[in-house]
Amino acid sequence: MRRFTWFNATSLSLGFAFLYIPMIILIVYSFNSSRLVTVWAGFSTRWYGELIQNEAFLDAAWVTLRVAFVSSCIATVLGTMAAYVLVRGGRFMGRTLFSGMIYAPLVMPEVITGLSLLLLFISIGLDRGVFTIILAHTTFSMCYVSVVVSSRLVSFDRSVEEAALDLGCTPFDAFKSVTLPIIAPAVISGWLLAFTLSLDDLVIASFTAGPSATTLPIKIFSSVRLGVSPEINALSTILISLVTIGVVTASLVSKRRIVQARRDEQMAEQTA
Amino acid sequence: MNLGRRTLIGIPYLWLLLLFLVPFGIILKISLSDIALAIPPYTPTLDLSEGWQGIRSFFAALDFENYIFLTEDDLYWRAYLSSLKIAFISTLLALAVGFPIAYGMANAASEWRPTLMMLVILPFWTSFLIRVYAWIGILSNEGFLNQFLLWTGIISEPLQIMNTPTAVYIGIVYTYLPFMILPIYATLERMDESLLEAAEDLGCSRSSAFWLITVPLSKSGVIAGCFLVFIPALGEFVIPSLLGGSGTLMIGKVLWEEFFNNRDWPVASAVAIILLLILVIPIILFQKNQEKEQEVDA
Numbered sequence: 297m298r299r300f301t302w303f304n305a306t307s308l309s310l311g312f313a314f315l316y317i318p319m320i321i322l323i324v325y326s327f328n329s330s331r332l333v334t335v336w337a338g339f340s341t342r343w344y345g346e347l348i349q350n351e352a353f354l355d356a357a358w359v360t361l362r363v364a365f366v367s368s369c370i371a372t373v374l375g376t377m378a379a380y381v382l383v384r385g386g387r388f389m390g391r392t393l394f395s396g397m398i399y400a401p402l403v404m405p406e407v408i409t410g411l412s413l414l415l416l417f418i419s420i421g422l423d424r425g426v427f428t429i430i431l432a433h434t435t436f437s438m439c440y441v442s443v444v445v446s447s448r449l450v451s452f453d454r455s456v457e458e459a460a461l462d463l464g465c466t467p468f469d470a471f472k473s474v475t476l477p478i479i480a481p482a483v484i485s486g487w488l489l490a491f492t493l494s495l496d497d498l499v500i501a502s503f504t505a506g507p508s509a510t511t512l513p514i515k516i517f518s519s520v521r522l523g524v525s526p527e528i529n530a531l532s533t534i535l536i537s538l539v540t541i542g543v544v545t546a547s548l549v550s551k552r553r554i555v556q557a558r559r560d561e562q563m564a565e566q567t568a
Numbered sequence: 569m570n571l572g573r574r575t576l577i578g579i580p581y582l583w584l585l586l587l588f589l590v591p592f593g594i595i596l597k598i599s600l601s602d603i604a605l606a607i608p609p610y611t612p613t614l615d616l617s618e619g620w621q622g623i624r625s626f627f628a629a630l631d632f633e634n635y636i637f638l639t640e641d642d643l644y645w646r647a648y649l650s651s652l653k654i655a656f657i658s659t660l661l662a663l664a665v666g667f668p669i670a671y672g673m674a675n676a677a678s679e680w681r682p683t684l685m686m687l688v689i690l691p692f693w694t695s696f697l698i699r700v701y702a703w704i705g706i707l708s709n710e711g712f713l714n715q716f717l718l719w720t721g722i723i724s725e726p727l728q729i730m731n732t733p734t735a736v737y738i739g740i741v742y743t744y745l746p747f748m749i750l751p752i753y754a755t756l757e758r759m760d761e762s763l764l765e766a767a768e769d770l771g772c773s774r775s776s777a778f779w780l781i782t783v784p785l786s787k788s789g790v791i792a793g794c795f796l797v798f799i800p801a802l803g804e805f806v807i808p809s810l811l812g813g814s815g816t817l818m819i820g821k822v823l824w825e826e827f828f829n830n831r832d833w834p835v836a837s838a839v840a841i842i843l844l845l846i847l848v849i850p851i852i853l854f855q856k857n858q859e860k861e862q863e864v865d866a
Contacts (some may be wrong), residue, residue, distance in 0.1 A: 407803055407823045
């Protein structure tokens, strides 16, 4: 029997306070009118205004969004292919190496991934910029996509696919009309994960960006090194709100789907 | 093997070979080279136009000088040891903070659990950099924590937390806490409740039932959580450079500075190779734990 004790209640409240208070402080003080970030001087949206006029931040945000969009799309395609190969591919030469290369980037320190890619780009004489960041981000996020997608591929019933093949589907048709719709939620969450990882990445982007391209995390990092600034608070608030809206919507949608599925089951039982 | 299958395997395979494995070969090679005032700033570079002779002189010029340098300068020793220590202590702290939260979630009413899960996952989707940044305003000498403690009268002088290892511990525990909570919660949630009932029927007190049943059954989640915090914490760069200041030494930061500030690529590469060798042990142990877990499930 599970009993929710006072100890449980206390540890949950303290734990969530620890997780959320720093972010709440950040949000509250982004509306502070004073430049002194730890002294409250009244409500103002001044820093949001200054942020919108800050060309350097806007440029960096645009670069970041482009990189994140392109790299997460390529990573989703490559990662889904890799997951399919890992789960359904059977035996082929170098399979162990392949699965090793999928899992290794997940535990690799970012400084090493960044350094190794930079050394590669320099030794083949590739100019660093948006293109090299996209290559770097695609490489590590395809591994995350492939882990997410393969866990879904493992869990579903393979006989549906085999039925499609028996009924005369080509392997590609079977993938397109049977497998893909089933794994679609995992592919979408893989894409979202790849997109967020790319938006978030500082270390690998710093190594592979070169002087011509600056992403938002690089920009934030260089200004944060000088201390707390109200513009960064405003920017953080915008980013935190976007993520919150996204996560809450996603969990509401999935909750609704579960409720709907349960209702369908009940209906089916009643009619049966 | 047909063409379709070949392309399906070939494309991701080739991508990872070129952008993951080859770069490692390059790091290894440069770690055996010498620093030079040239572009790229190391020597030798492979010159294939000289044919066989060029390849031979290329290999002859490689040596372990950088690795010997790493053992001689105690900065690197201390950085590796201090990274291990910081990662280890932060992992224990994260376990101490994360276990009660995961336990509370597992004991909560089932209609609350999805919401609690969402509250744990939400910070994970939020920018890592911003979550670390949030602590600068809290921990600095004029920060909120010091203001609060001065106001309550607990301290009369502001505490120096920023730019000390304490700030790094707080930063690591804060940012990696979801990685500790989720695997522990997963094992606790799966646990068969009737075991606890049986223990209590047989006269076990609630606390001894907790230590005799709940804790051993959550072992694999605890181990997974610990590795998920320890492995990334070891090579961490952002947290020590924003919160640790010059007061903390961590190998990720040393590598970064060696590369960007000193522009010593060969030494930076050697630092990376040794960090990888250190990481291989916990990664293998983690893999073993996961495999055992899957066998239990199957």
